[in-house]
Amino acid sequence: MKKFELGDSYEMKKFVSEEDVLLFAKLSGDFNPIHIDEEKAKNSIFKTRIVHGLLLASYISTILGMYMPGQGTIYKQQDLQFLKPVKINTEIRVLVKVSEIINQEKNIYKLETSVINELDEVAVLGYAVIKYMGEEVFLCS
Amino acid sequence: MKKFELGDSYEMKKFVSEEDVLLFAKLSGDFNPIHIDEEKAKNSIFKTRIVHGLLLASYISTILGMYMPGQGTIYKQQDLQFLKPVKINTEIRVLVKVSEIINQEKNIYKLETSVINELDEVAVLGYAVIKYMGEEVFLCS
Numbered sequence: 036m037k038k039f040e041l042g043d044s045y046e047m048k049k050f051v052s053e054e055d056v057l058l059f060a061k062l063s064g065d066f067n068p069i070h071i072d073e074e075k076a077k078n079s080i081f082k083t084r085i086v087h088g089l090l091l092a093s094y095i096s097t098i099l100g101m102y103m104p105g106q107g108t109i110y111k112q113q114d115l116q117f118l119k120p121v122k123i124n125t126e127i128r129v130l131v132k133v134s135e136i137i138n139q140e141k142n143i144y145k146l147e148t149s150v151i152n153e154l155d156e157v158a159v160l161g162y163a164v165i166k167y168m169g170e171e172v173f174l175c176s
Numbered sequence: 177m178k179k180f181e182l183g184d185s186y187e188m189k190k191f192v193s194e195e196d197v198l199l200f201a202k203l204s205g206d207f208n209p210i211h212i213d214e215e216k217a218k219n220s221i222f223k224t225r226i227v228h229g230l231l232l233a234s235y236i237s238t239i240l241g242m243y244m245p246g247q248g249t250i251y252k253q254q255d256l257q258f259l260k261p262v263k264i265n266t267e268i269r270v271l272v273k274v275s276e277i278i279n280q281e282k283n284i285y286k287l288e289t290s291v292i293n294e295l296d297e298v299a300v301l302g303y304a305v306i307k308y309m310g311e312e313v314f315l316c317s
Contacts, residue, residue: 055203062199063234067241069313079314088251089234093204096230100208108208110229114255172210175221
């Protein structure tokens with residue numbers, strides 16, 4: 036099974052559209068005007084609508100479950116600090132990097148996870164803990 | 177402005193449907209078979225498809241942004257431990273409870289956040305840190 040080393044990383048770019056934000060509002064039930072009402076949001080401390088923090092976090096989970104490590108990842112923990120806003124209709128970068136090998140034999144890793152906004156600021160910073168089982172996850176019949 | 181006390185809490189029930197999970201897969205890009213392929217998932221360690229952890233977390237954020245404290249909440253931090261799976265097409269309970277008053281004057285609180293699955297197990301456990309600004313958030317023009 037594939038093993039990971041300190042510093043192994045993956046980066047993904049994603050344009051977060053107004054449609055994405057409205058869909059996430061509908062799905063989660065979070066219709067806070069800061070996300071969906073431009074008239075109200077333009078008078079807010081953020082001056083415009085911002086993307087839901089958990090929608091941003093979902094892209095981290097997508098990297099973990101699809102690309103690095105990929106299928107067979109067991110998601111154990113995710114810590115998130117929301118540091119800066121991400122405006123709607125901007126492109127973000129999502130980065131995942133192995134920051135600690137917790138147990139090499141059992142393939143348990145700590146990964147630094149970050150979302151960078153269009154101003155090149157770290158908007159969301161945190162870490163994930165995952166166990167990578169590869170195809171073994173699907174061999175339990 | 178409204179202040180909160182230790183132990184103040186909010187609970188929400190939510191049925192998480194197959195449609196919700198497919199929509200979240202499309203939105204996040206996380207098409208990991210453990211969430212969307214029942215044939216493959218039934219041979220997995222979970223025996224069936226499970227809900228994305230970050231979709232579960234999004235309901236926590238919905239309580240914070242919509243109900244308690246509600247509009248005017250600044251989301252500063254969210255830590256999540258994924259302890260047990262949540263199966264698709266089951267009802268969950270999402271709980272938020274004030275566990276620490278970090279700064280009463282500035283309205284900064286730590287809240288225990290949990291998602292309970294249909295077996296009454298704590299599926300997701302963690303805490304949020306929020307600053308509640310009420311309508312002041314929208315008075316910056």
